[in-house]
Amino acid sequence: MDPRGERLAALERRIEVLEDEMEIRRLIASYGPAVDSNSREAAARMWTEEGLYDVDIGSWSGRAEISAMLADEFHQDCLVHGCAHLASVSVISLDGDSAVATGYLQLIVRSGDEFEIRRQTAQRWELVRTDEGWKIQKRIGRLIDGSREPRDMLESGLSS
């Protein structure tokens, strides 16, 4: 290829990487708005059809299970009081059609005139490019309680 054609092709590859990262940031930022508005189907569609959500308080496999979990008492009780699931800025590592994002999620729940941090977790988002865009293949959430597992998740996000 001629030099100018190579520069053009290089730019196309670089902009694709930036667009991928932007789309992944958008996906992560949409989790809170989905679950805090009780949009259970929209939340479940953030995962692949068979995607896994593995949290310290339970594990749900596939969109139907994830949607059903959001209809359960724990989440519905949070919604009645008023809740905000705040995703942090994330460390995103892209590798072609897969990516890993590492960060935190803070669950704020209203309690009378106050807002409490009900849960503070470490988050690992394992993402894949699909025909419907970037989706979650596996997402792990662990309460930050001084134990080994959330620390290991955070550490692995640094090197991937």
Next chain:
Amino acid sequence: MDPRGERLAALERRIEVLEDEMEIRRLIASYGPAVDSNSREAAARMWTEEGLYDVDIGSWSGRAEISAMLADEFHQDCLVHGCAHLASVSVISLDGDSAVATGYLQLIVRSGDEFEIRRQTAQRWELVRTDEGWKIQKRIGRLIDGSREPRDMLESGLSS
């Protein structure tokens, strides 16, 4: 147009979208530093001249009203104690010269040796491109208290 000219033009359009999104992220990230440093004029200039700030505790129309609100007792009292207005990561939907960003704002206020979450709101930022860059045309903030309105705001941010 020849194929190479089309690729160049396509790249220019794609990079403009990314630059717009970056500028919008910067605008949102600057709200906290503006109000938490009592930079009332800088905060007001984030809006268009006639821009609206519509919150559950009040509504202010135009830069002069927004700046005056920041001089009122509620905000000045927060500043005396020490406050941080923390904008969340946002779902940004661009459409040419307008955009919508959806997320949260957490108001932290110092109370003695502790920091309290004084308010946790849902946020909808309706933005327009102007000669001065991206500005807020209308911004809505609603306390997350279990009611319908903040949920609807968050849900509408998913589909826009």
Next chain:
Amino acid sequence: MDPRGERLAALERRIEVLEDEMEIRRLIASYGPAVDSNSREAAARMWTEEGLYDVDIGSWSGRAEISAMLADEFHQDCLVHGCAHLASVSVISLDGDSAVATGYLQLIVRSGDEFEIRRQTAQRWELVRTDEGWKIQKRIGRLIDGSREPRDMLESGLSS
């Protein structure tokens, strides 16, 4: 240069700016995962060899001092209870091979069944491009306690 060559060169410059900003966002997002996983060397390598970390409760100069500070009782006690250092979205101002990012850091520590905001600080990250990528040359953190200094830091981030 011919018009098409100029457009190509302009695109290359614009994409470099976006890539720089993305790398800086990644650097800031990795601080929490580094310190909350007790990855003291990885955290210290976020700074230049002689980089400075200047906080209201102490000041550490160079990677060795920063790493040693993270081994001290204050941080290790936070880790035992479980802690999350949450960086906010930031206002990033790039200027060639240097940059300034302005935002906040929230230190969450578990206390029994609750999570407390132990510290809420304003943050100024002074960054430089090095052979190892973007690094922190100087980082300032000040508790938001109603005093002048954190306000001034936040205000200066708006105009830089």
